[in-house]
Amino acid sequence: MRYEVRLSGSGGQGLILIGIILAEAAGIYDGKNVVQTQSYGPEARGGASKSEVIISDETIYYPKANRLDLLLCMNQKSCDEYYLDLKKDGLLIVDSSLVHQVPTNQAYQIPFTRLAKEELGKAFVANIIAIGAIAEISKIVKVSSLTEAVLKRVPPWSADLNKKALSIGIEEGKKAAERVKRLSV
Amino acid sequence: MGNTNQPLLLQGNEAIVEGAIAAGCRFFAGYPITPATEIAEGMSVKMPMVDGTFVQMEDEIGSMGAIIGASLTGVKSMTATSGPGFSLMQENIGFACITEVPCVVVNIMRGGPSTGLPTNPAQGDIMQSRWGTHGDHPIIVLCPHSVEECFYATIKAFNLSERYRVPVILTTDEVIAHMREKITLPPAESLEIIERVRPNVPPDWYIPYEDNSIGVPPMSAFGDGYRYHVTGLVHDVRGFPTSRPDEVDAFIHRLHRKIDKGLPYIQEGEYFLMDDAEVAIISYGSVARSAKQAAILAREKGQKVGVFRPITIWPFMRGAVEEILKNVRAVIIPEMNMGQYSREVKRVDQGYARIITLNRVDGQVITPDDILRKLKEVY
Numbered sequence: 001m002r003y004e005v006r007l008s009g010s011g012g013q014g015l016i017l018i019g020i021i022l023a024e025a026a027g028i029y030d031g032k033n034v035v036q037t038q039s040y041g042p043e044a045r046g047g048a049s050k051s052e053v054i055i056s057d058e059t060i061y062y063p064k065a066n067r068l069d070l071l072l073c074m075n076q077k078s079c080d081e082y083y084l085d086l087k088k089d090g091l092l093i094v095d096s097s098l099v100h101q102v103p104t105n106q107a108y109q110i111p112f113t114r115l116a117k118e119e120l121g122k123a124f125v126a127n128i129i130a131i132g133a134i135a136e137i138s139k140i141v142k143v144s145s146l147t148e149a150v151l152k153r154v155p156p157w158s159a160d161l162n163k164k165a166l167s168i169g170i171e172e173g174k175k176a177a178e179r180v181k182r183l184s185v
Numbered sequence: 186m187g188n189t190n191q192p193l194l195l196q197g198n199e200a201i202v203e204g205a206i207a208a209g210c211r212f213f214a215g216y217p218i219t220p221a222t223e224i225a226e227g228m229s230v231k232m233p234m235v236d237g238t239f240v241q242m243e244d245e246i247g248s249m250g251a252i253i254g255a256s257l258t259g260v261k262s263m264t265a266t267s268g269p270g271f272s273l274m275q276e277n278i279g280f281a282c283i284t285e286v287p288c289v290v291v292n293i294m295r296g297g298p299s300t301g302l303p304t305n306p307a308q309g310d311i312m313q314s315r316w317g318t319h320g321d322h323p324i325i326v327l328c329p330h331s332v333e334e335c336f337y338a339t340i341k342a343f344n345l346s347e348r349y350r351v352p353v354i355l356t357t358d359e360v361i362a363h364m365r366e367k368i369t370l371p372p373a374e375s376l377e378i379i380e381r382v383r384p385n386v387p388p389d390w391y392i393p394y395e396d397n398s399i400g401v402p403p404m405s406a407f408g409d410g411y412r413y414h415v416t417g418l419v420h421d422v423r424g425f426p427t428s429r430p431d432e433v434d435a436f437i438h439r440l441h442r443k444i445d446k447g448l449p450y451i452q453e454g455e456y457f458l459m460d461d462a463e464v465a466i467i468s469y470g471s472v473a474r475s476a477k478q479a480a481i482l483a484r485e486k487g488q489k490v491g492v493f494r495p496i497t498i499w500p501f502m503r504g505a506v507e508e509i510l511k512n513v514r515a516v517i518i519p520e521m522n523m524g525q526y527s528r529e530v531k532r533v534d535q536g537y538a539r540i541i542t543l544n545r546v547d548g549q550v551i552t553p554d555d556i557l558r559k560l561k562e563v564y
Contacts, residue, residue: 035366
């Protein structure tokens with residue numbers, strides 16, 4: 001099974017980092033085949049940014065994501081642009097503090113950036129909250145693998161902060177999943 | 186090298202760094218440029234750890250000069266850049282060709298011309314890597330298509346450069362350079378590492394550019410006590426400038442002969458589902474991955490499609506390509522340029538097979554769907 005993930009938003013939100021973390025968790029710790037690619041503009045911050053992860057039990061040839069199983073949108077623009085690349089039963093996860101118009105009521109809406117600011121006082125861990133929610137909602141990667149991968153890629157002083165961010169993400173993922181479930185019944 | 190047997194998630198650029206260190210590279214001079222910066226970054230961290238030298242130069246002209254100088258002292262040397270920097274390096278690449286100084290130049294292709302599209306992939310430097318520097322010169326160009334192959338192709342680049350005393354260009358595109366995949370680095374003792382042949386005669390007897398059976402004269406290192414002259418002018422066997430037609434002719438012919446004789450060892454390609462193929466896709470770099478995916482999807486529809494992927498881009502794999510042209514009815518050549526490698530294929534196609542080009546220059550990768558659409562022209 002080929003599972004295609006696209007993490008999109010704007011430059012500086014840490015989308016490439018969580019792409020690497022997801023690939024490392026699924027590839028190194030869960031032992032699957034993975035390919036992670038990225039695409040961004042010449043700007044250091046702002047501008048469109050996306051990171052893609054392909055997870056598969058088989059050899060991965062084409063390294064980019066075209067028919068998405070999961071799409072994370074960390075801003076409105078990316079949501080508008082990439083929603084149509086999502087498979088019919090694909091998962092749409094949005095940062096509801098930045099994406100105000102969702103194209104479907106099946107979207108998992110979690111205010112990653114607001115949670116990061118309000119609960120942890122650091123907006124920059126919004127991406128880690130998001131990857132926690134992704135793991136919870138998609139079950140594409142084991143939480144233990146994800147935790148290890150996160151701790152390997154972030155500076156040691158921020159280990160606790162990132163662990164908290166991950167657990168907030170997992171918790172919020174559960175809640176969002178319940179909301180979507182209620183809507184689809 | 187890192188822990189062996191433990192898979193790592195590395196970028197193509199990071200695998201190039203690991204490959205260079207495994208091959209014995211101990212001098213890197215460069216100037217950062219997207220999408221090759223991670224190579225300089227990695228080298229700046231790792232060179233000091235292996236008693237090597239990292240220099241951030243003022244520009245790419247200086248970078249190329251520095252690695253030639255370092256190599257002349259007997260140290261395996263490398264630089265890495267992208268299109269704009271590669272253009273600046275061309276004059277000194279010619280200097281390395283004529284002085285026969287081994288060195289490896291990495292060129293990660295991005296959209297051009299000029300500053301172009303710094304963060305987007307392209308394959309527009311296929312001809313520049315062959316003919317970028319002036320004069321009739323042989324050159325070797327390798328093009329990996331995966332993270333693992335970045336590691337091995339870098340080692341091969343060093344080995345070929347040492348063996349034939351020629352600059353070797355390692356080229357790939359932004360996708361492969363920035364892509365992360367799993368790789369298990371092999372133990373150092375399992376790798377074949379080639380060192381340049383050094384003179385074994387007393388210094389007084391050393392004739393630095395004397396021909397021999399393989400056309401590759403032994404190379405002394407500066408400081409070893411062997412005095413000789415290094416010049417970008419055409420030189421005689423002792424290294425001094427000459428314009429005597431018989432000496433010039435012998436020299437230029439030797440430069441070509443040493444590579445021609447090595448072709449079976451230099452040229453490497455991958456055949457993917459080619460055994461019974463009636464249509465072949467010829468492609469390299471990241472596009473080859475789309476080609477493989479397309480071939481698999483086409484076969485699900487009963488279309489016998491295979492992929493030939495030259496890893497050695499130059500010298501052109503004429504023998505292999507001719508063989509394919511004789512055995513298939515059509516060849517599709519997808520490239521992220523306006524048609525550079527396809528010209529070479531057309532040149533050797535004596536009406537054997539129909540040739541269809543597929544070109545994309547919008548800064549995006551050619552997708553398997555693009556290739557499948559093109560396949561409809563022959564099915």
